[in-house]
Amino acid sequence: MSFTVQRNPNPLPEAERAAALANPGFGQFRTDHMVRIDWTPADGWGPGAVLPYGPLSLDPATSALHYGQLIFEGLKAYRQPDGSIATFRPEANAARMARSAQRLAMPELPAELFLESVRALVDIDQAWVSDAPDASLYLRPFMMATEAALGVRAANAYSYLLIASPAGPYFSSGVKPVTVWLSTEYSRAAPGGTGDAKCAGNYAASLAAQAQAAEQGCDQVVWLDAVEHRYVEEMGGMNLYFVYGSGADARLVTPKLTGTLLPGITRESLLTIAQDLGYSTDEAVVSTEDWRAGNASGELTEVFACGTAAVITPVGHVKSADAEWTVGDGGPGPVSMRLRKALLDVQTGQAPDPHGWMHRLS
Known part of the structure; x- marks a missing residue:
């Protein structure tokens, strides 16, 4: 399973990325790329693409904006002692996202596609995974209805996206109750x-x-x-x-x-x-x-x-x-x-x- 890759022509300069990683907070910065996969009733899930991170273009009648067909997950990637990068129980996130999709009458993203999307994004944005203590790369997969329709029904078009954000220690000065x-x-x-x-x-x-x-x-x-x-x-x-x-x-x-x-x-x-x-x-x-x-x-x-x-x-x-x-x-x-x-x-x-x-x- 492969993803097409369109590299960001204007990635954040290395010095600015280093400054962001030194004090990332939570959700303040985004990496240079994102993943997108679209779904239609005729074709099912289309080809996956790694794209430059950027705004989405949505019709004002987009179904998710009116009827709330939007689900998401959250997981982290961690730099390992040998320099490799690993994530924690992503198959469990994939399974929960499928259950959420089922409850909201949305198409289920196959687990292997979910896992490959995570690998594809981390692979191209691995410079954003810090080796500092308690640092991680927070991954936010989400899916939304993208059909432009005002009828109250399950939509006929969906997009799965994956974005990432560096994260520092949740408790920067020690764990606080x-x-x-x-x-x-x-x-x-x-x-x-x-x-x-x-x-x-x-x-x-x-x-x-x-x-x-x-x-x-x-x-x-x-x-x-x-x-x-x-x-x-x-x-x-x-x-x-x-x-x-x-x-x-x-x-x-x-x-x-x-x-x-x-x-x-x-x-x-x-x-x-x-x-x-x-x-x-x-x-x-x-x-x-x-x-x-x-x-x-x-x-x-x-x-x-x-x-x-x-x-x-x-x-x-x-x-x-x-x-x-x-x-x-x-x-x-x-x-x-x-x-x-x-x-x-x-x-x-x-x-x-x-x-x-x-x-x-x-």
């Missing part, structure tokens, strides 16, 4: 909805609650179930974990997948890593009462969120409309930090990869 707001006014997803799909509309619908959390002096919103507003689901766009006990006897619990939670790849990977490290794990329903009572008794010692961008983000303080409390001592917990290091070491090639998660790109 966040304060969270338990949202009872808004819901992220409801049974039968799109909660387990990674679609743009889910994130647009989250912004008002995030703004409310900020008004309460919180960094993030914690979503509860849509029916009773009692059961913990996610933090912002990340999955949550609860740690009971300490040391070798620590037990990790993450809210079980009910169809309203996004099945996070980092979440799933941490279940495996925790078991590798000797911790017991469980996927269960966790209520806000459980959280508060476990914290008060000392049984609940740590809480953290997990996702591609930060890997693990400790939760240090909780606020709600009628209560607030500090988790543990308010700092990053030892189990959370051990898990974070273990996963990052696999991703960056500092530790063995017993589960075959890393996919070499170049």
